[in-house]
Amino acid sequence: MTNIAFIGLGIMGNPMAVHLANAGHVVAGFDRSPERAVALVEAGGRAAESLADAVKGADVVCVMVPDSPDVEAVLTGEEGVFQLAETGTLIIDFSSIRPDVTQRLAEQARAVGFRLLDAPVSGGEAGARNAALSIMVGGEADDFAIAKPLFDAVGKTVVHVGPSGSGQTVKAANQLIVAANIQAVSEALVFLEAYGVDTKAALEVLGGGLAGSAVLQQKKENMLSRSFQPGFRIDLHHKDMGIVTAAAREAGVVVPLGALVAQLVASARANGDGGLDHSALLRGVERLSGKDVA
Numbered sequence: 097m098t099n100i101a102f103i104g105l106g107i108m109g110n111p112m113a114v115h116l117a118n119a120g121h122v123v124a125g126f127d128r129s130p131e132r133a134v135a136l137v138e139a140g141g142r143a144a145e146s147l148a149d150a151v152k153g154a155d156v157v158c159v160m161v162p163d164s165p166d167v168e169a170v171l172t173g174e175e176g177v178f179q180l181a182e183t184g185t186l187i188i189d190f191s192s193i194r195p196d197v198t199q200r201l202a203e204q205a206r207a208v209g210f211r212l213l214d215a216p217v218s219g220g221e222a223g224a225r226n227a228a229l230s231i232m233v234g235g236e237a238d239d240f241a242i243a244k245p246l247f248d249a250v251g252k253t254v255v256h257v258g259p260s261g262s263g264q265t266v267k268a269a270n271q272l273i274v275a276a277n278i279q280a281v282s283e284a285l286v287f288l289e290a291y292g293v294d295t296k297a298a299l300e301v302l303g304g305g306l307a308g309s310a311v312l313q314q315k316k317e318n319m320l321s322r323s324f325q326p327g328f329r330i331d332l333h334h335k336d337m338g339i340v341t342a343a344a345r346e347a348g349v350v351v352p353l354g355a356l357v358a359q360l361v362a363s364a365r366a367n368g369d370g371g372l373d374h375s376a377l378l379r380g381v382e383r384l385s386g387k388d389v390a
């Protein structure tokens with residue numbers, strides 16, 4: 097049993113904190129929007145009133161917030177974890193952020209007596225709800241071993257991929273593959289519709305062959321019914337494609353498909369779709385094909 101502070105109880109953090117409480121850990125959750133702690137309290141956790149309240153007595157602090165500046169604020173802010181938690185606390189950052197920011201934060205953490213693992217996840221809201229996430233972990237092997245039972249409570253495929261920042265680099269690659277895959281499925285769907293094909297049947301058979309993917313499996317209902325409630329917001333995928341393209345540039349590698357998809361994600365945002373699920377890239381394909389998009 098571990099005393100856990102869980103900061104950020106949004107679409108992903110909420111079910112993850114609940115799974116940790118269900119696994120018998122003592123979980124204090126904190127979110128800027130206090131109503132997000134309701135499910136955790138129902139699962140036997142505690143709704144902390146502040147970050148300071150959450151980290152009181154915690155052995156492990158989990159963070160699941162949107163972007164690099166949010167993680168920086170949670171860790172290094174005046175009322176942040178480095179100021180308020182007990183020295184020696186293990187921090188697990190599940191958020192998807194820039195690898196270079198993670199590395200810098202890990203160094204800062206070490207300098208003030210904390211340990212930091214980057215542990216971004218993949219599998220979407222469904223993966224979080226079903227405790228079936230893929231978790232790509234960067235950091236020290238000893239810290240990974242300590243955190244493994246917690247990872248196992250929220251994930252199915254848990255891999256230590258290397259030193260600090262490696263988890264975020266793998267996650268960036270993940271986001272490139274996912275965005276390109278959604279774009280490809282979207283184009284295929286609009287193409288099939290143009291030929292009057294039964295798209296439900298078509299996606300079913302495509303899913304059983306080499307074109308099958310977790311994206312196709314998880315997102316086909318959204319796409320067929322044009323219901324794009326998130327899920328994973330296009331705004332967040334835009335953030336991730338910025339990470340991919342900047343990191344590729346930094347490494348001197350060329351990712352033409354990544355760059356194209358990054359532009360298509362940016363276009364979706366510019367058209368007001370930033371708050372929709374990333375499967376709404378389909379709307380961009382429809383726009384490009386001259387279709388009316390409600």
Ligand SMILES: NC(=O)c1ccc[n+]([C@@H]2O[C@H](COP(=O)([O-])OP(=O)(O)OC[C@H]3O[C@@H](n4cnc5c(N)ncnc54)[C@H](O)[C@@H]3O)[C@@H](O)[C@H]2O)c1
Nearest residue numbers: 104105106107108127128161162191192220221327328332
């Ligand atoms: N949604 C997905 O399918 C998915 C999948 C994999 C990874 N991710 C990644 O997980 C992270 C979280 O995504 P999400 O979809 O849960 O986002 P979300 O916006 O639903 O949740 C983020 C939560 O963090 C809270 N928050 C932000 N700053 C805070 C602070 N300083 N103190 C306390 N709470 C704070 C917000 O109030 C919000 O409830 C992102 O980095 C995202 O890229 C999301």
